[in-house]
Amino acid sequence: KAGVTQTPRYLIKTRGQQVTLSCSPISGHRSVSWYQQTPGQGLQFLFEYFSETQRNKGNFPGRFSGRQFSNSRSEMNVSTLELGDSALYLCASSLERPGRAGSEQYFGPGTRLTVT
């Protein structure tokens, strides 16, 4: 069974540009969550999608948005990039809502975004 895949793996953008990151969950998983991780910081929750609906959102500005498609694939978009957006962006998928006891989250390898 294929794991969670994220594309692209590495990305370099300039301040002010926008970027779209993609996540393909494990087959059959209905939940996708996105996280931002910067050096020295823990995982910061961005948003959670379940069956195409956003169920939870973290404390990030409106420049960060996302969506989930009917095949459970998800994209996140960051507009008007800032230097501080440089980070590892991780996607995780699970069968059910990730907080449930039996719902294990599987993480992708991440997309390393560098903003110059």
Next chain:
Amino acid sequence: KNQVEQSPQSLIILEGKNCTLQCNYTVSPFSNLRWYKQDTGRGPVSLTIMTFSENTKSNGRYTATLDADTKQSSLHITASQLSDSASYICVVGPWGGDKLTFGTGTRLAVRP
């Protein structure tokens, strides 16, 4: 406010030694607690998941314990190996399956 605190922030041990990482949480009502291992530049990998009714769970050389009364968990690593060098993240799930709360992790370095 739901919080997960981990200690120590970082730890250096010699290969072959044992170590214990701590996790204290204030998430309420509590449902489950997970430990993840994250190698540098990679996504976290699940080590254990425990519900409120479980006290201990093992995964090879990794053993997690949970005391839901004191809201504490520990991850014990036996006979450490160089490949154990990573960050270990404690994550708590609330009753009802809503948003997970992540700790900031313990960075472990195993030296030869």
